[in-house]
Amino acid sequence: MRSLVAILPLAVAARNIGPRQSSQKITVDVTQRYQIIDGFGISEAFQRANDILNLKEPKQTQVLDLLFNTTNGAGFTIVRNGIGSSPSNANDWMITFAEDPGSPTSAPIYTWDGKDSGQLWFSQQAAKRYGVKTFYGDAWSAPGFMKTNKDDANGGTVCGLPGATCSSGDWRQAYADYLVQYVKFYAEAGINVTHLGFVNEPDLKTAYASMLVNGTQAADFIKVLHPTLAKNNMSHIVITCCEATGWSVQSQYTQQLKAAGVESMVGVITAHTYTSGISGSQPTSQKVWETECSDLSGGWSTAWYSNGGSGDGYTWANNIHTGLTTGNVSAYLWWVGTQDRATNNNNNEKLILVDGQDYQVSKRLWAYAQYSRTVRPGAVRVKALGGSGLKTTAFVNVNGKLAVNVINTGADAVSISLSGSNGSAVQAWVTDNTHDMEATPASITEGTVTGSVPGRGMVSFVIL
Incomplete structure (x- = not known):
């Protein structure tokens, strides 16, 4: 060579x-x-992994190939998993593995189901079949009993953070320990978590798992999580922050992290592009990932070019280009790889529509493939x-x-x-x-x- x-x-x-x-x-x-490029990837959080798990062969392998194969698929190299916080698997929730021990100083009660909403199986397939090495665990919320509103949904924040006082006490260390235990469960199953996030879209309150955290509060928790990882011989795991809903909002969070002196503890700055797209680089010397994007409007489309429609593959090829050049991102992730027809009125937030025992592929997947199959982890722009x-x-x-x-x-x-x-x-x-x-x-x-x-x-x- x-x-x-x-x-x-x-x-x-x-x-x-x-x-x-x-x-x-x-x-x-x-x-x-x-x-330096870390890769391109997807999530199968909120039980989306079960869309693939429930497929019969040969279609199960065909869909996995479409996502990870470097010859006839997208060749994705990053899997972003949701860390569960909900009390059950009702709807499409991601169930927590912790029960309320009564106080933050009591011994934790952990029960692991070995499934993690289908995500563990999905991660194992990505690792064993296709050699994927980058696994990002990201929590949408802490378990409800650790939060000010006693609910993993509808906002609230971790008790003990600045401005978040609870009668039950300070749950910051318990939450950090919870995240470490998640890493341990995955390691026991043969999956090495490489990146760890403790919040998702901290500027948005939703009826499902969500947690409101400002940049100062995020920095405060990082000061707890960072030494907790070190204590557990996990300093190699990269802490991420903060998954804000838009690029400009994340810039504000990034500035607050810097002002609080924790920028060096954060290995990757992460942002979404829902409320504002990529219009410049993040104000940081650390790596930057775009970790969630999708088209939430319009009906399911498999078009490549449709007069510049937001759901078509051509549009997203251009968006990835902007992320790589204007945003200087080291990774560019789509929201979900698969989804059924019923969810969210069958819109374009997925790359592959799984319809019973059949599937359809959008051109958005091939837009990603053009980059992910030719630009591999470690490449330099x-x-x-x-x-x-x-x-x-x-x-x-x-x-x-x-x-x-x-x-x-x-x-x-x-x-x-x-x-x-x-x-x-x-x-x-x-x-x-x-x-x-x-x-x-x-x-x-x-x-x-x-x-x-x-x-x-x-x-x-x-x-x-």
Whole structure:
């Protein structure tokens, strides 16, 4: 395998091979490096994992392949699991494994069902079958008995945090111990939790598991959780914060974490994009993940391009591009991988619709595949400047392969040539209205790669 260290800046220029194909220029400079990529992923929280678990073979494996296989699926490398807090499995709740011991200083009472709303099985499949190594446990709330409102839903916060005094006492340490026990249960089942979050959308109160926490309160709890992990020989586990509903709201939380002096204790700043999209980088020197996004409006769609509709694959390919370039994110996660037809009026918050013993795949999954299958964990984003109407990202993978992802925002196809790579082989895959990350012609002659990107389409080139 060739080394990229000595490669000169890569020039990518377009050449006309058809009457409707414009001539554009892209420049890639592998010496200009940005963030390291941790991966792309999904969640199957709130019992969504059971959608797959209940499928019969061969369709169960087919859906798992669509999510994790690097040859015929999305090749996801991160699983985000919800840490249960609810009193039962009613509706689609995630059940807690703790009972109220009566006081925060009493011995905890833990009962683990070995299922975790189907998430443990799902994680085991991802690890054993597909080699996934990044597992993110994230709590939507602490168990209700630890909170000011005595309920894991409808807001409230952990007793003992600033401004949260309870007659039952201070439950901060008990909550930290609860999160550590979650990690232990998963480890006993063969899954190593790598990232740990203690709150989700702390700026939003909902009728299901939710907890209101401001940045100052989050920092206070981090000062408890950080040494608790260390005491349990878990300092390698990355603490995340704070999963705010929007990018701009998370920026406020990030500033508060910094002001409280805990930024160095937080390995990854996490944010969602529901109330505000990615418009810049987070104010931190730590890694940043976009950990939840989806389209919550409109009916189920399998379209790639539908005049820029928010649920189509083309839109989300562009959103991922923005996250990687404008947001400098190291990971970009979708909300849920699968969901049934009945939930939330069969909208577009899922990538795969599981309908009884059948399933349908959205083009949003293939938008992710274009990145996740070609840009693997540990890859480094490098400088890429696209021509008019093109959005380009480029990454140097750990194995030395150079991935160049090109979105054509115009209606007409663009022919391109990639020169100066010193590569000996090239592969390319296309996604558009009629292709789902399928191999597309690309050739290399004396170091020059030639290929084409269809109108409103996306092609990923991997140079060996």
